[in-house]
Amino acid sequence: MDMAGQAVIVTGGGSGLGAATAMRLAADGARVAVVDVNREAAAAVANRIGGLALTGDVADEAAMTAALAEARAAHGPLRVLVNCAGVASGRRVVGRDGPMPLAEFERVVRVNLIGTFNMMRLAAAEMGTAEPLADGERGVIVSTASVAAFDGQIGQAAYSASKGGVAALTLPVARELAQHGIRVVTIAPGLFMTPMVAALSDDVKASLAAAIPFPRRLGAAEEYAALVAHIVVNRYLNGEVIRLDAALRMAPK
Template sequence: MLIRGESAIVTGAASGLGAATAQRLAEQGAKVAVLDFDLTGAERVAGEIGGIAVQVDVSDADAVKSAVDAACEGLGQVPRIAVNCAGVGLAARIVGREGKLSFDVFEKTLKVNLFGTYHVMSHAAARMVELEPLETTERGVIVNTASVAYEDGQVGQAAYSASKGAIAAMCLPAAREFARHGIRVVAIAPGLFHTPMMEGLPEEVTTKITADIPFPARLGQPEEYALLAEQIITNPFLNGTTIRLDGAVRLPPR
């Protein structure tokens, strides 16, 4: 699918991977709806790229429907592109100190990461099926964000790994379901990236983390995620798969 002249929804786009993706798509000629819980950040990014900002709590299905409707109205057309970058990276052991359980962390992580992705994918696809197909017979493409933690989950990442594993697992059945409508679904599983979550870590911790990355021996840049999202959108034969973007890293247990 050619990006120029199309419109896109990007969630979690006030910062990190989402902001870089919104920027990249705008540079390629798309009009972008910047969706995020942080409205101030969304408005800043939207102002920089000539897009529109929409506040949304992706864990709330009704809020997502309203946000997608608002995005369609603000963009003046139904977006053929949806990229899900919204997520949280909460960490907790299943059974912590003194037997403390962490179901609250598990529940919140799945609501934001998994349910949020499912809500946006559902409402975006429901609007895409109404579109006329392009010359390529495509109607749309949805890019979801998993994580290498779905395969390499570390201690304390049970909730995060479960949420990202489910995103990877639903990629193929979603692609198969939407195939008759000409809508592709692909997931990206980023490794260790320079995002706001990483920026809060002490320098010595970041140094230790990057030492485990074979090549390039550094954190990934959000622009590299955005580049892969662009390549997925423009390559019509990429469908129903999860792509690791990780510099060949395999996370150790801790």
């Protein structure tokens, strides 16, 4: 799909991978709506790219229905959805204080998996009514899993489960939406220089980078955004989970 003039929504667009993606797609000519739970962060990115800032929880049906309607009124029919909204959790199933609180597991799954599915279904319903483009394409949905979906570490039970669900959604949803001309692709990033990682000490960041085969460094958010941009323009990419990890395979802990 040629991005020029197309309507895009990026969730989690106020920082990290989402912000880099919003900036890249806007630079490619897209009309971008930035969705984030942090109103100020969404507005900062939207103002920088001349886009639209929207606030809300991606797992909230009413809030996201309203957000899509506002984006449609401003930018026209949705063509591309990029799911970057997510939360992390680091807690053992059974720790020194006893079993992991169920509410924490539910929170991670709600945002990362249910939020992704909620946006998928709402976006697909809108994309399916749009006029077809080249090859009959009507839209593209790009979601964000993680290498933790495949080699999660001790303490990542909730996070790995949520991201494994995102990866598992990819093929069945791609198969279902194929009849509507909508492609579905997921990226599974490795260790990236996100705001959460940037806050760590230099020693910790160096230790993380040392585990990466090549290039031996943390990924840049712009590299994730570049892959999103390629997925959008390459119409033969569909139903796939792409690891973007410099050959990283995480150790048990």
